[in-house]
Amino acid sequence: MRRSTAAAVGTLTGAALIIGVRLSVTPPEAPVAQAPVADLQDSSPAPAKKPTTKPAANGEGAKEEEKAPEKAKTGFKDGVFKGNAAANPYGKIQVTIKVEGGEITGADATYPTANDSGTINPPAIATLKQSTLGATSADVAAVSGATYTSESYVKSLQAALDAAKA
Amino acid sequence: MGTTVSIELADDRPEEELRRLIAGVCDWLHEVDARFSTYKADSEVSRLARGELRIDDCSADLRHVLKMCADLWRDTDGYFDAYAGGSLDPSGYVKGWSVEVASARLADAGSHDHYINAGGDIRMRGRHPEGGPWRVGIRHPWEADKVSWVLALNDGAVATSGTYERGDHVINPRTGQPARGLRSVTVVGPDLSVADAYATAALAMGEAGIAWLAKRAADGYDSAVVTDDGRAFSSANLPAAV
Numbered sequence: 543m544r545r546s547t548a549a550a551v552g553t554l555t556g557a558a559l560i561i562g563v564r565l566s567v568t569p570p571e572a573p574v575a576q577a578p579v580a581d582l583q584d585s586s587p588a589p590a591k592k593p594t595t596k597p598a599a600n601g602e603g604a605k606e607e608e609k610a611p612e613k614a615k616t617g618f619k620d621g622v623f624k625g626n627a628a629a630n631p632y633g634k635i636q637v638t639i640k641v642e643g644g645e646i647t648g649a650d651a652t653y654p655t656a657n658d659s660g661t662i663n664p665p666a667i668a669t670l671k672q673s674t675l676g677a678t679s680a681d682v683a684a685v686s687g688a689t690y691t692s693e694s695y696v697k698s699l700q701a702a703l704d705a706a707k708a
Numbered sequence: 709m710g711t712t713v714s715i716e717l718a719d720d721r722p723e724e725e726l727r728r729l730i731a732g733v734c735d736w737l738h739e740v741d742a743r744f745s746t747y748k749a750d751s752e753v754s755r756l757a758r759g760e761l762r763i764d765d766c767s768a769d770l771r772h773v774l775k776m777c778a779d780l781w782r783d784t785d786g787y788f789d790a791y792a793g794g795s796l797d798p799s800g801y802v803k804g805w806s807v808e809v810a811s812a813r814l815a816d817a818g819s820h821d822h823y824i825n826a827g828g829d830i831r832m833r834g835r836h837p838e839g840g841p842w843r844v845g846i847r848h849p850w851e852a853d854k855v856s857w858v859l860a861l862n863d864g865a866v867a868t869s870g871t872y873e874r875g876d877h878v879i880n881p882r883t884g885q886p887a888r889g890l891r892s893v894t895v896v897g898p899d900l901s902v903a904d905a906y907a908t909a910a911l912a913m914g915e916a917g918i919a920w921l922a923k924r925a926a927d928g929y930d931s932a933v934v935t936d937d938g939r940a941f942s943s944a945n946l947p948a949a950v
Binding site: 668669670671672673674675676677678679680681682683684685686687688689690691692694695697698699700701702703704707 | 836857867
């Protein structure tokens with residue numbers, strides 16, 4: 543019994559992970575994947591043993607209850623069930639599952655598309671920024687360049703700088 | 709190693725002392741050349757490469773050089789390769805390392821404001837003679853008398869690898885062919901030997917080196933790149949002069 547509950551939680555967590563991918567957001571401090579999506583308010587009145595799940599790090603919106611019906615073989619009543627909305631720093635996420643014939647046949651989620659989420663999507667990827675190639679005769683103390691030979695040094699800007707100081 | 713080294717000491721010390729310090733740097737660099745040059749048949753490196761010397765019998769300096777070459781080979785996904793030309797040639801590490809050592813010795817001897825430019829790769833400390841940071845130009849890859857970036861540094865290293873000076877001397881060790889795609893790669897960071905190795909590796913990688921360099925910024929190594937077709941790229945924290 544607990545095994546199928548765990549499987550269901552796994553499915554829902556999977557759905558939440560997909561949300562994370564869609565958002566392109568992987569903030570370590572925002573445990574989207576651990577949102578209390580398994581709080582199925584409309585599920586069977588016979589409560590399963592409450593698992594001692596740790597609260598989500600942000601602590602909001604988590605009721606920390608997992609009610610899994612004991613009667614049906616799969617543990618689920620048919621219907622459409624919504625989880626509690628889980629708030630995280632980027633907005634609210636609410637997962638819905640659809641149960642048919644005691645099996646979860648669909649899972650979906652709302653996820654933030656506006657406000658703060660816009661500022662973190664896309665994520666900052668390390669890159670070099672492109673600019674116009676400059677060409678100046680600025681006042682410098684030294685010049686870095688591809689390794690010159692003793693012969694080509696003579697014609698280099700560094701040689702001119704050295705000559706100016708000598 | 710067939711290049712020219714420029715040394716400037718900006719310390720307010722008696723000229724005699726400054727000349728002695730510069731002479732010490734020159735002695736050290738000549739010693740390094742004698743011991744590590746692949747052009748000298750009796751150098752320690754040449755004897756090791758010919759199998760006349762076992763690694764255990766090498767000097768502590770050469771064992772350090774070999775270890776660092778191995779580490780950098782790993783850190784650069786194999787693109788910095790002391791064996792890229794077929795036989796052992798650690799010059800790509802030795803030059804930066806020897807200048808690092810020289811600069812550290814200068815600092816120990818009381819010179820806190822100086823730069824050493826070895827063939828275009830520079831290690832600097834402290835301040836310019838007129839105060840303020842050292843201003844370092846990055847040579848324009850087509851116009852030898854122009855610079856394309858100006859950097860301002862107090863302590864750090866600037867290394868540039870490019871194809872414009874000595875032609876196809878950087879080989880992509882994965883293909884055995886000359887590097888293509890990038891004309892000039894400059895890396896700025898705390899250690900000249902690492903900056904030099906990164907610049908050489910990125911040049912060997914070709915255009916993929918731009919993305920690879922972007923990841924090095926997290927470790928304190930910023931970069932400026934010019935492609936063969938004249939596009940310029942630089943990392944966000946490149947210490948550009950104002």
